Amino acid sequence: MNERENMLRDLQICDFALIETNLYLDGHPYNRDARNYFFDTLHKRDEILNEYTEKYGPITVYDSKSAEDGEFTWTIGAWPWEMSEEE
Amino acid sequence: MWIYEKKLEYPIKIKKPNAQAAKVIISQLGGPHGELGAATRYLNQRFAMPYREVIGILTDIGTEELAHVEMIGSMLYQLTKDLTPEEIKAGGLDTYFVDHTTGVYPTGADGTPFSAATLASTGDVFADLNEDLAAEQKARLSYDNILRLVDDPDTKDAIRFLREREIVHYQRFGDAIGIVRDKLDYKNFYAVNPAYDPHCK
Numbered sequence: 385m386n387e388r389e390n391m392l393r394d395l396q397i398c399d400f401a402l403i404e405t406n407l408y409l410d411g412h413p414y415n416r417d418a419r420n421y422f423f424d425t426l427h428k429r430d431e432i433l434n435e436y437t438e439k440y441g442p443i444t445v446y447d448s449k450s451a452e453d454g455e456f457t458w459t460i461g462a463w464p465w466e467m468s469e470e471e
Numbered sequence: 472m473w474i475y476e477k478k479l480e481y482p483i484k485i486k487k488p489n490a491q492a493a494k495v496i497i498s499q500l501g502g503p504h505g506e507l508g509a510a511t512r513y514l515n516q517r518f519a520m521p522y523r524e525v526i527g528i529l530t531d532i533g534t535e536e537l538a539h540v541e542m543i544g545s546m547l548y549q550l551t552k553d554l555t556p557e558e559i560k561a562g563g564l565d566t567y568f569v570d571h572t573t574g575v576y577p578t579g580a581d582g583t584p585f586s587a588a589t590l591a592s593t594g595d596v597f598a599d600l601n602e603d604l605a606a607e608q609k610a611r612l613s614y615d616n617i618l619r620l621v622d623d624p625d626t627k628d629a630i631r632f633l634r635e636r637e638i639v640h641y642q643r644f645g646d647a648i649g650i651v652r653d654k655l656d657y658k659n660f661y662a663v664n665p666a667y668d669p670h671c672k
Contacts, residue, residue: 396481407528407639411650412646443476464478
């Protein structure tokens with residue numbers, strides 16, 4: 385795995401924990417442990433997301449920027465199913 | 472409203488294309504127990520659901536199912552990449568290839584195209600939630616069968632992840648039925664639809 389994939393993996397790990405906790409909290413909205421875990425993980429996720437989008441480009445279209453040559457960055461780079469081709 | 476994230480829910484990296492694996496895995500895209508049916512079922516059932524926590528469960532599981540649709544599509548893309556016509560014939564994918572080449576089309580493994588006839592949205596709270604519990608078990612059994620039919624470790628890894636999600640979703644729909652039961656009037660012993668029948672809250 386290259387460095388970008390490593391950081392993406394960290395983001396996917398956080399997001400998986402958030403999905404799992406979100407589903408649990410839907411049915412148990414007063415569970416304090418689950419709520420704390422959700423917000424702690426969300427905080428960690430934000431940090432990784434910021435670093436990732438700064439280095440490697442957008443995850444959602446709202447992270448997009450103007451590239452140096454003026455190109456909108458959303459469609460630059462591989463799409464998720466193409467990831468295995470870049471090594 | 473949905474927002475696309477440019478990443479998969481779980482990484483898919485299948486190094487060895489395999490027509491035979493694609494031929495069976497495609498059922499979890501467009502087959503009777505597939506992810507497209509799951510997303511369609513839950514996201515549409517939401518509108519008849521009177522309880523906001525359960526709408527949350529339907530929304531969030533339905534959204535995750537959309538991520539699974541993308542995972543299966545990614546697997547099919549990687550499993551069929553650069554296959555020769557000979558490899559496609561040998562893997563039994565020729566009857567698919569003739570109309571779809573290696574494009575991704577939602578169909579069951581037996582060739583039946585995706586159909587909303589495989590799912591229900593009844594407007595009845597208990598009918599829908601029991602359907603959802605059954606749907607998760609049916610998806611899990613299809614993943615079990617796929618694991619019996621494929622050998623490649625990269626492919627099995629992603630299929631195992633999806634199988635485990637069916638098990639978790641089954642638990643969460645169990646929570647949903649519990650929530651609805653707790654809200655029912657004790658006189659509605661036989662669980663008549665609280666979404667439509669005014670005296671059956």
